[in-house]
Amino acid sequence: MVNRQLFEPLLASDQAAVQTRPITTYGQDAWRRLKEHKLAMVGFYTVVVIMLIAVIGPWISHASYSDQNLMLANQAPSGEHWFGTDNLGRDLFIRVLYGARISLSIGIVASLINLTLGVIYGGIAGLLGGRVDRIMMGIVDVLYGIPMLLYVILLMVVLQPGLTNIFIALGIAYWLGMARIVRGQILSLKEQEYVLAARTLGASNWQILYRHLIPNSMGPIIITMTLAIPEAIFTEAFLSFIGLGVAAPMASWGVLSSEGVTSLRSYPFQLFFPAMAISITMLAFIFLGDGLRDALDPRTRR
Amino acid sequence: MLRYTLKRFVSSVVVLLAIITITFLLMHAIPGGPFSSEKKISPAIMKNIEQHYHLNDPLWQQYIDYLANLSRFDLGPSFKYEGRRVNDMIRESFPVSLELGMVSISLAILIGIPAGALAALRQNKWQDYIIMLLSTIGVSVPSFVLATLLIYVFALKLSLLPAAMWGDVEFVILPALALASHPTAFIARLTRSSMLEVLAQDYIKTARGKGLSQIVILYRHALSNALIPVVTYIGPMAAGILTGSFIIETIFAIPGLGRHFVTSIYNRDYTVILGVTVFYSLLIISLNLVVDLIYPQLDPRIKLTSKEGG
Numbered sequence: 001m002v003n004r005q006l007f008e009p010l011l012a013s014d015q016a017a018v019q020t021r022p023i024t025t026y027g028q029d030a031w032r033r034l035k036e037h038k039l040a041m042v043g044f045y046t047v048v049v050i051m052l053i054a055v056i057g058p059w060i061s062h063a064s065y066s067d068q069n070l071m072l073a074n075q076a077p078s079g080e081h082w083f084g085t086d087n088l089g090r091d092l093f094i095r096v097l098y099g100a101r102i103s104l105s106i107g108i109v110a111s112l113i114n115l116t117l118g119v120i121y122g123g124i125a126g127l128l129g130g131r132v133d134r135i136m137m138g139i140v141d142v143l144y145g146i147p148m149l150l151y152v153i154l155l156m157v158v159l160q161p162g163l164t165n166i167f168i169a170l171g172i173a174y175w176l177g178m179a180r181i182v183r184g185q186i187l188s189l190k191e192q193e194y195v196l197a198a199r200t201l202g203a204s205n206w207q208i209l210y211r212h213l214i215p216n217s218m219g220p221i222i223i224t225m226t227l228a229i230p231e232a233i234f235t236e237a238f239l240s241f242i243g244l245g246v247a248a249p250m251a252s253w254g255v256l257s258s259e260g261v262t263s264l265r266s267y268p269f270q271l272f273f274p275a276m277a278i279s280i281t282m283l284a285f286i287f288l289g290d291g292l293r294d295a296l297d298p299r300t301r302r
Numbered sequence: 303m304l305r306y307t308l309k310r311f312v313s314s315v316v317v318l319l320a321i322i323t324i325t326f327l328l329m330h331a332i333p334g335g336p337f338s339s340e341k342k343i344s345p346a347i348m349k350n351i352e353q354h355y356h357l358n359d360p361l362w363q364q365y366i367d368y369l370a371n372l373s374r375f376d377l378g379p380s381f382k383y384e385g386r387r388v389n390d391m392i393r394e395s396f397p398v399s400l401e402l403g404m405v406s407i408s409l410a411i412l413i414g415i416p417a418g419a420l421a422a423l424r425q426n427k428w429q430d431y432i433i434m435l436l437s438t439i440g441v442s443v444p445s446f447v448l449a450t451l452l453i454y455v456f457a458l459k460l461s462l463l464p465a466a467m468w469g470d471v472e473f474v475i476l477p478a479l480a481l482a483s484h485p486t487a488f489i490a491r492l493t494r495s496s497m498l499e500v501l502a503q504d505y506i507k508t509a510r511g512k513g514l515s516q517i518v519i520l521y522r523h524a525l526s527n528a529l530i531p532v533v534t535y536i537g538p539m540a541a542g543i544l545t546g547s548f549i550i551e552t553i554f555a556i557p558g559l560g561r562h563f564v565t566s567i568y569n570r571d572y573t574v575i576l577g578v579t580v581f582y583s584l585l586i587i588s589l590n591l592v593v594d595l596i597y598p599q600l601d602p603r604i605k606l607t608s609k610e611g612g
Contacts, residue, residue, distance in 0.1 A: 153567065241446055244567065279439075
């Protein structure tokens with residue numbers, strides 16, 4: 001029955017009538033959608049496990065990565081030495097654990113340098129626009145056509161092999177992609193109303209860039225970084241192979257694999273384990289990166 | 303169009319000049335110079351050597367000389383191999399690398415495109431899953447690992463193919479497979495995603511509606527448009543094959559330019575490193591130029607303007 005009571009206004013204090021649902025932030029939303037992506041979660045947990053191994057693995061191992069024992073050279077995998085030993089009798093399992101630390105730090109530091117350079121360069125070009133943008137992006141387009149690996153090699157020859165120099169060489173060679181992505185994002189974001197609002201309130205270019213534009217471009221930046229890490233690990237493996245990797249007795253996975261290649265005929269396991277480590281890490285990061293692309297890309301946001 | 307071509311050409315020349323300058327300066331930034339790592343040489347002989355290679359000229363003089371020589375396509379002498387010139391090394395060994403590279407690129411295209419197209423047509427069916435699985439593995443396994451696995455299985459265990467060296471067709475197969483794995487996987491992924499995009503377009507529905515056969519739709523309408531992004535990958539692919547050949551040629555002991563380059567890195571043979579870098583850069587930049595100029599011919603939707611702001 002329709003009666004008067006149905007049309008009475010609610011009291012302001014009546015909570016039950018106020019229908020709310022929890023506000024989901026961008027991050028929560030992305031995480032929810034990442035969780036739906038099975039392969040991405042496999043990648044995510046694998047990356048977490050690999051990182052844990054890299055951080056705590058070497059602490060709990062009983063021997064050092066450089067402990068030699070020539071009596072135990074080239075032993076096959078056993079209960080004592082899970083991955084066997086190398087030609088100097090060093091435990092390969094421990095070397096692979098340490099390798100995780102070195103390879104991952106190369107991947108992460110190099111992509112952080114890429115990130116910094118790319119965000120600054122792309123940010124400035126996108127924000128200022130016009131002639132500055134044309135010139136800056138013209139330079140990027142031009143550099144894009146150069147086979148960068150050749151210059152990484154050249155740089156490593158000049159700088160001499162070593163961990164720090166790998167960081168530097170990889171960091172300064174591969175920021176172009178990041179610069180392009182950040183610039184594209186900022187170019188489209190800076191026309192948004194909230195930027196106009198900030199500008200009307202008197203915010204400077206720099207404030208707008210780092211308070212509004214860069215945080216809002218985080219999605220594509222994270223995706224690019226996730227895919228840059230395995231790329232750097234790959235490149236380091238390549239450099240190790242041609243003798244420009246980290247210096248002995250330190251060993252990245254690249255160094256371990258290239259050592260394994262030389263003894264393939266007699267001791268194939270020496271290649272197998274470090275190669276597996278590289279491949280699993282690559283796969284994990286690629287799965288994670290693909291999943292993040294789906295989860296963070298605003299165009300696919302439902 | 304003409305303006306664009308001219309502009310692209312000029313910018314390529316500028317890049318090349320910049321590259322030459324950077325490589326030249328980098329090479330001269332090496333502490334100690336090219337001969338300092340060798341056995342103790344008496345100062346008089348050292349001086350003679352430096353005289354012979356013009357190393358004690360002022361830097362700008364060396365730079366001008368280098369440019370002048372380059373303009374005659376003369377890359378200078380090797381510092382390690384007496385009497386050998388970088389030009390001769392390139393002339394002898396590049397054809398080998400070129401052959402290997404061409405076979406690999408053909409493999410990548412001939413396998414990658416059909417695989418990607420098949421995966422797109424059978425999206426979310428078993429064919430798609432298998433192709434995607436293989437291509438993901440292809441992207442994530444380093445080529446030297448694949449190369450050694452191929453040698454281990456086909457040369458050492460099965461004794462079907464030679465493990466190293468260069469010669470007839472059977473010598474090409476394993477290194478070409480190893481070198482092609484990465485680009486093949488990449489092309490397959492690229493073709494699949496662009497094919498999926500094209501298949502969802504209205505003109506494909508129109509073609510279906512008109513009653514065209516599946517094959518005509520596939521070849522005439524879908525594939526020709528889906529392949530346009532693949533063309534842009536030619537430049538990076540060539541660069542990847544080129545640098546990939548450093549490793550593959552070293553593993554298979556193939557007497558190509560890639561192996562020479564790696565050897566010259568081990569030996570710190572600076573003129574060879576410099577010369578090969580410049581040569582390869584020239585190659586890649588010219589290729590990129592050609593691809594950029596051909597690209598718009600394939601897709602009438604792309605218009606070239608010389609004032610493209612981005």
